Amino acid sequence: MTVSAVGERIATFCALCISRCGATATVEDGVFTALAPDPTHPTGEALCIKGRVAPELVGHPRRLLHPLERTRPKGDADPGWRRIGWDEALSRTARELGKIASAHGPEAVVFSVASPSTSAISDSAEWIQRLRRAFGSPNLCASMELCGWGRYFATSYTFGESVPGMYLPDLERAGCILWWGYNPAVARLSHATATARALRRGARLVVVDPRRAGLAHKADVWLRVRPGTDGALALAIAGVMVDRGWFDRRFIARWSNGPFLVWPDTGRLLRASELAPGGDPAHYVAWDEAARQPVACDPARPPDDAMADRLALTGAFTVATSVGPVSCRPVFQLMADSCRRHDPASAEAVTGVPAREIERTARLLWEARPVAYYAWSGVEQHTNSTQTARAIAQLYALTGCLDAPGGNVRFPAVPTSVVDGRELLAPEQRAKALGLARRPLGPSRWEFVTSDDLYTAILERQPYPVRGLVGFGANLLLAHADARRGRDALRALDFYAHADLFMNPTAELADIVLPVASPFESEALAVGFEVSAEAASLVQLRRRLVPPRGEARSDLEIVFALAGHLGLGAEFWNGDIDAALRHRLAPSGVTLDALRARPAGIAVPLATVHRKYAEELPGGGARGFPTPSRRIELYSETLLAGGHSPLPAYEDPALGSRARPDLAADFPLILPSAKSTWFCESQHRGLAGLRRRAPDPEVEIHPDTARARGIGEGDWVAIHTPAGSVRARAAFNSSLEPSVVCAQNGWWQSCEEIGAPGHDPFSASGANINLLLRHEPSDPIGGSIPHRSAVCEVTPV
Ligand SMILES: Nc1nc2c(c(=O)[nH]1)N[C@H]1C(S)=C(S)[C@@H](COP(=O)(O)OP(=O)(O)OC[C@H]3O[C@@H](n4cnc5c(=O)[nH]c(N)nc54)[C@H](O)[C@@H]3O)O[C@H]1N2
Ligand SMILES: Nc1nc2c(c(=O)[nH]1)N[C@H]1C(S)=C(S)[C@@H](COP(=O)(O)OP(=O)(O)OC[C@H]3O[C@@H](n4cnc5c(=O)[nH]c(N)nc54)[C@H](O)[C@@H]3O)O[C@H]1N2
Numbered sequence: 001m002t003v004s005a006v007g008e009r010i011a012t013f014c015a016l017c018i019s020r021c022g023a024t025a026t027v028e029d030g031v032f033t034a035l036a037p038d039p040t041h042p043t044g045e046a047l048c049i050k051g052r053v054a055p056e057l058v059g060h061p062r063r064l065l066h067p068l069e070r071t072r073p074k075g076d077a078d079p080g081w082r083r084i085g086w087d088e089a090l091s092r093t094a095r096e097l098g099k100i101a102s103a104h105g106p107e108a109v110v111f112s113v114a115s116p117s118t119s120a121i122s123d124s125a126e127w128i129q130r131l132r133r134a135f136g137s138p139n140l141c142a143s144m145e146l147c148g149w150g151r152y153f154a155t156s157y158t159f160g161e162s163v164p165g166m167y168l169p170d171l172e173r174a175g176c177i178l179w180w181g182y183n184p185a186v187a188r189l190s191h192a193t194a195t196a197r198a199l200r201r202g203a204r205l206v207v208v209d210p211r212r213a214g215l216a217h218k219a220d221v222w223l224r225v226r227p228g229t230d231g232a233l234a235l236a237i238a239g240v241m242v243d244r245g246w247f248d249r250r251f252i253a254r255w256s257n258g259p260f261l262v263w264p265d266t267g268r269l270l271r272a273s274e275l276a277p278g279g280d281p282a283h284y285v286a287w288d289e290a291a292r293q294p295v296a297c298d299p300a301r302p303p304d305d306a307m308a309d310r311l312a313l314t315g316a317f318t319v320a321t322s323v324g325p326v327s328c329r330p331v332f333q334l335m336a337d338s339c340r341r342h343d344p345a346s347a348e349a350v351t352g353v354p355a356r357e358i359e360r361t362a363r364l365l366w367e368a369r370p371v372a373y374y375a376w377s378g379v380e381q382h383t384n385s386t387q388t389a390r391a392i393a394q395l396y397a398l399t400g401c402l403d404a405p406g407g408n409v410r411f412p413a414v415p416t417s418v419v420d421g422r423e424l425l426a427p428e429q430r431a432k433a434l435g436l437a438r439r440p441l442g443p444s445r446w447e448f449v450t451s452d453d454l455y456t457a458i459l460e461r462q463p464y465p466v467r468g469l470v471g472f473g474a475n476l477l478l479a480h481a482d483a484r485r486g487r488d489a490l491r492a493l494d495f496y497a498h499a500d501l502f503m504n505p506t507a508e509l510a511d512i513v514l515p516v517a518s519p520f521e522s523e524a525l526a527v528g529f530e531v532s533a534e535a536a537s538l539v540q541l542r543r544r545l546v547p548p549r550g551e552a553r554s555d556l557e558i559v560f561a562l563a564g565h566l567g568l569g570a571e572f573w574n575g576d577i578d579a580a581l582r583h584r585l586a587p588s589g590v591t592l593d594a595l596r597a598r599p600a601g602i603a604v605p606l607a608t609v610h611r612k613y614a615e616e617l618p619g620g621g622a623r624g625f626p627t628p629s630r631r632i633e634l635y636s637e638t639l640l641a642g643g644h645s646p647l648p649a650y651e652d653p654a655l656g657s658r659a660r661p662d663l664a665a666d667f668p669l670i671l672p673s674a675k676s677t678w679f680c681e682s683q684h685r686g687l688a689g690l691r692r693r694a695p696d697p698e699v700e701i702h703p704d705t706a707r708a709r710g711i712g713e714g715d716w717v718a719i720h721t722p723a724g725s726v727r728a729r730a731a732f733n734s735s736l737e738p739s740v741v742c743a744q745n746g747w748w749q750s751c752e753e754i755g756a757p758g759h760d761p762f763s764a765s766g767a768n769i770n771l772l773l774r775h776e777p778s779d780p781i782g783g784s785i786p787h788r789s790a791v792c793e794v795t796p797v
């Protein structure tokens with residue numbers, strides 16, 4: 001590799017967060033010295049400050065450089081780290097994991113990973129999955145319940161697909177962009193620059209956020225929602241759209257279960273077999289208004305336009321069933337009724353958003369179609385996240401824009417072989433995923449386990465003992481509630497191996513720590529980027545810019561080497577990473593050698609196929625959606641059978657001021673949090689180039705709220721919840737509702753270079769806001785907890 005020529009400029013991309021910005025790196029005398037935007041790359045218009053200081057991250061004096069082994073007990077303040085060789089580290093890891101698997105089954109080993117949104121784990125995520133599944137563990141702890149559940153899984157109960165997680169906003173063609181609890185100006189630069197471009201060509205923008213942050217300043221409508229009440233807001237907007245006829249009636253009648261009739265007593269959808277003997281039990285029933293009679297609906301054959309126009313969406317109809325005449329209403333009518341319970345005036349009282357803004361938004365979403373949306377952390381971290389995601393999905397379905405140009409679309413994917421090992425995990429192992437019994441429709445259905453279920457399995461051995469943990473990044477004790485309980489749990493493990501670039505409070509409890517190469521020191525294959533069809537078509541093999549420092553290795557190398565030590569080499573091309581990458585690339589038509597020769601990547605031009613649901617199938621009928629009814633499920637019988645509301649329903653945040661009036665006197669404020677521009681989650685506080693700009697943890701507070709408590713701008717304050725207290729500095733923000741304060745998660749690390757202190761993550765004198773929460777109450781379906789809607793109080797220190 002020729003990267004040592006002075007001042008060589010190399011096409012690359014920054015992998016430090018989900019934006020994965022296209023970039024040009026400068027390498028001088030074998031040292032990585034600068035990263036700059038690469039406007040020719042589809043995500044390369046701009047770089048954030050974190051990308052620009054990347055050389056500091058690579059060269060940081062406290063990087064982990066060698067495998068380490070603990071020599072002192074886990075309760076000890078000093079772990080007594082002893083430097084060991086890779087071979088020793090990996091053989092001991094394999095030996096300990098093997099011991100646990102033979103004694104308790106491979107499910108007793110949990111794998112944890114940093115979220116690919118906050119780290120370069122996206123480079124190797126599917127290979128880590130492959131290792132976990134080949135090993136036989138159904139348990140991946142990846143903060144899914146806090147970060148991806150709503151985007152990927154909750155909405156799959158509506159659409160059968162991940163919207164907006166995989167059906168991404170088509171920002172190049174959107175007429176109206178809806179950012180709901182999502183601030184790409186901080187969180188995903190490529191979306192922010194694409195939004196700015198869309199606004200320049202006249203697109204409209206709606207932002208739903210308790211703070212006027214980022215693009216909210218440029219929005220046509222900024223809805224200052226009270227934290228955790230987004231579900232009520234979505235229902236109210238949808239209600240206005242329904243009442244005014246601002247919805248795509250034909251789309252709803254053809255492609256959703258809106259016309260299907262509902263049994264009034266059981267809430268189940270009526271089946272054709274229940275009308276008359278001989279009716280098909282797989283067919284639903286709708287009301288044909290022209291013929292004034294029920295009509296069977298074959299899921300595989302959606303009605304044509306003419307028939308769709310005849311199907312009743314509203315009303316009540318007496319249907320002759322096998323048990324006599326029954327008055328049934330269509331799903332859509334039930335949905336409209338449920339929305340009307342949140343009319344704009346009552347929604348204003350719950351959400352704080354003025355009724356006229358709700359009406360204005362409903363009109364804008366309708367008139368400025370196509371609508372493209374994204375909803376993220378602002379709505380993920382509450383006890384009602386699943387229903388909120390479903391309510392926003394319902395609102396979105398009304399626009400008829402799903403998979404239409406300018407809506408949320410599935411950008412084309414360059415074909416590659418699936419390597420995540422899904423075929424390697426036996427169904428009986430999959431069925432052992434932690435949490436499945438408690439939340440059968442939750443993340444563990446997809447092998448993601450919550451931190452709560454992990455800690456319970458370790459400490460209480462329920463439903464079975466977990467004895468081992470393999471961590472690729474993942475700073476669990478900072479990211480999740482109940483940090484002290486988490487610490488007890490990690491201490492109680494028989495064996496814990498953690499791979500990371502830096503030591504962190506979670507890794508401190510490991511038995512073996514493995515040094516990871518930064519993304520700038522490792523080669524990685526990116527198949528597609530996320531912002532547009534052009535981006536999705538790009539395949540790029542990121543070059544190793546400089547050799548890894550010390551003995552650090554990429555996650556990919558660690559996975560392949562550990563697989564060998566575990567006797568799983570056959571599933572990992574016997575350690576030959578190039579062979580594995582070739583296998584992955586085979587269907588794409590792009591070769592590894594061609595990619596190595598072109599660090600800027602190779603485009604595989606593919607066209608986005610729209611409205612795939614309407615694609616005709618060979619035997620007739622249409623593809624529809626991958627839900628049980630093959631329609632968009634405004635009404636979910638799956639959720640109903642699980643004991644949940646089949647329609648999106650609003651429930652107040654369980655630790656909020658309305659649900660817990662008993663706490664209001666002592667804790668009159670609400671505490672959401674938000675990401676920092678300067679850092680990713682619990683990382684980067686040790687980088688002087690960043691920490692200098694944001695030396696202390698902050699809590700945003702309305703000036704009136706502060707003054708009423710004798711708090712001045714910049715003062716240190718204590719934030720209290722019923723679970724505990726931590727500290728931060730007051731930053732005034734008059735865009736907040738005065739009862740809302742907004743904190744930052746992830747503070748623990750020091751930056752010795754500028755004398756900035758660390759913060760004890762386990763004590764009230766520290767700044768770990770997740771000390772302020774327990775794992776209960778939680779979302780009954782998805783397991784999310786109120787990281788963004790707990791009652792609190794703020795006092796001067
Ligand atoms: N710079 C930077 N970029 C990051 C990260 C980082 O830490 N720093 N983290 C990465 C990760 S892991 C993720 S998940 C993404 C997250 O990306 P985002 O979801 O955009 O992250 P946030 O800024 O936390 O939340 C978005 C907005 O939600 C608002 N909000 C808070 N509570 C509520 C609420 O109850 N309702 C509504 N509607 N809004 C609310 C906040 O004020 C905030 O402006 O960012 C990724 N990118
Ligand atoms: N109160 C509150 N709590 C939150 C949130 C919030 O908004 N508010 N956000 C939640 C969200 S959305 C998320 S995603 C979680 C984030 O929680 P985590 O996924 O744990 O993310 P980080 O805190 O960024 O820690 C990532 C760790 O991975 C390491 N790392 C970085 N890159 C790599 C790599 O390439 N390989 C390896 N092996 N390690 C690497 C870092 O050094 C760091 O130690 O926190 C959640 N917790």
Ligand code: SF4
Nearest residue numbers: 014017020021048051
């Ligand atoms: S937004 Fe910043 S940290 Fe994220 S990929 Fe782009 S440059 Fe890197």
Ligand SMILES: [Mo]
Nearest residue numbers: 115117118147
């Ligand atoms: Mo996240």
